[in-house]
Amino acid sequence: MPRHEPERTCIVTREAKGPAELIRFVLGPDHQVVPDLRHKLPGRGVWVTAQASMVEEAAKRRLFSRAFKTDAKAPETLAQDIDRMLRDDLRQGLALANKAGTVITGFFKVESAITDKPIVALIHAAEAAEDGRRKLANQLRKRLGDAISHFPVIQDLSIDELDLALGRSHVIHAALVAGAGSDGFLNRWHRYRSFGGLDADRTGLGNGTGEPTTMKPAGTEAE
Numbered sequence: 001m002p003r004h005e006p007e008r009t010c011i012v013t014r015e016a017k018g019p020a021e022l023i024r025f026v027l028g029p030d031h032q033v034v035p036d037l038r039h040k041l042p043g044r045g046v047w048v049t050a051q052a053s054m055v056e057e058a059a060k061r062r063l064f065s066r067a068f069k070t071d072a073k074a075p076e077t078l079a080q081d082i083d084r085m086l087r088d089d090l091r092q093g094l095a096l097a098n099k100a101g102t103v104i105t106g107f108f109k110v111e112s113a114i115t116d117k118p119i120v121a122l123i124h125a126a127e128a129a130e131d132g133r134r135k136l137a138n139q140l141r142k143r144l145g146d147a148i149s150h151f152p153v154i155q156d157l158s159i160d161e162l163d164l165a166l167g168r169s170h171v172i173h174a175a176l177v178a179g180a181g182s183d184g185f186l187n188r189w190h191r192y193r194s195f196g197g198l199d200a201d202r203t204g205l206g207n208g209t210g211e212p213t214t215m216k217p218a219g220t221e222a223e
Contacts, residue, residue, distance in 0.1 A: 103175070
């Protein structure tokens with residue numbers, strides 16, 4: 001049974017939320033405000049809604065100093081620093097999914113997996129050609145029909161970042177298969193996108209709601 005964590009209060013909005021919707025901050029030895037994405041760093045923590053605009057507002061209004069009841073130094077680049085950390089975390093999540101055997105790479109292997117495997121997301125390098133994206137989207141649409149509008153298509157990482165995460169050269173297209181590691185990667189992706197104030201759905205295939213997919217993975221039969 002998952003451990004229940006009590007809600008925390010955002011120092012900007014004063015709204016109580018679950019820890020997954022917030023970013024924890026602690027003070028370093030020099031009173032620097034330090035993001036604690038894993039909620040594990042020692043010391044008293046304060047919490048901010050996990051959006052760049054909220055972090056920027058907290059720094060601008062000196063809310064960290066008020067919350068910590070001491071002079072807290074929040075760098076002007078704090079929101080950008082967190083965005084970079086979340087992007088690194090996203091890449092690490094893909095590496096973990098790959099180690100768990102839930103990542104398929106290569107255009108033709110991905111095309112086949114759309115038909116034969118229980119895939120839960122498509123991944124395209126940011127530089128991927130529109131022609132390749134369109135062909136895989138058409139294949140996915142044949143399989144899913146209207147349900148494609150809620151299917152995650154991830155296009156945030158560059159070829160170099162995909163290569164680094166997957167330990168291969170020139171990865172342009174990949175598919176994420178249901179299994180150990182895939183949920184963790186998708187959760188990191190949604191968090192990364194949400195922090196930047198972006199819809200989770202960048203597919204151009206549907207309504208752009210950004211909602212996590214609730215359908216059966218592609219490649220499984222409907223009940």
